Amino acid sequence: MDDPRGASGHGRGESPKRRVDRLIREGRIAHLAVEAALQVWRDERLWEGVALGNGESAFVTENDLYHVLVDDRILRKPERIRSILANILELRAAKRGRRMGLSRWDESGITAWGYVILEPDGSVRTMHVLDERGMRKKTRRGERIWPL
Numbered sequence: 491m492d493d494p495r496g497a498s499g500h501g502r503g504e505s506p507k508r509r510v511d512r513l514i515r516e517g518r519i520a521h522l523a524v525e526a527a528l529q530v531w532r533d534e535r536l537w538e539g540v541a542l543g544n545g546e547s548a549f550v551t552e553n554d555l556y557h558v559l560v561d562d563r564i565l566r567k568p569e570r571i572r573s574i575l576a577n578i579l580e581l582r583a584a585k586r587g588r589r590m591g592l593s594r595w596d597e598s599g600i601t602a603w604g605y606v607i608l609e610p611d612g613s614v615r616t617m618h619v620l621d622e623r624g625m626r627k628k629t630r631r632g633e634r635i636w637p638l
Contacts, residue, residue: 508634527568549613550571566629581634590605593605605618606615
């Protein structure tokens with residue numbers, strides 16, 4: 491197997507796409523919202539990478555996209571994927587050689603917060619939108635690796 495994360499890209503169990511398909515069938519997420527998110531992913535070419543503040547790039551595979559869409563705050567506004575990546579303020583060490591990027595950006599005059607877990611190869615493992623309190627908790631995890 492080429493992908494160390496497993497056949498689905500996210501370890502064992504239900505693949506991200508199958509999970510989203512099941513959630514659509516169960517009426518828990520809207521098919522049109524998923525289609526809109528896929529269109530954003532295509533239009534913004536997120537699989538090619540988004541520049542991070544430290545000069546690296548992070549990219550979102552289609553499997554990664556399905557995985558992050560389970561967070562309804564990202565599903566409602568899939569443009570947040572690029573916002574989270576492009577506005578990383580700090581990278582912290584995470585388990586298994588991964589890194590956690592902490593992000594802050596402006597959304598219509600309101601400060602928004604989020605984090606992303608990046609695989610060693612720069613692909614997105616997961617990401618979520620947080621409130622400020624949740625972000626403060628994340629700043630206490632792992633060793634800060636950028637900026638030093």
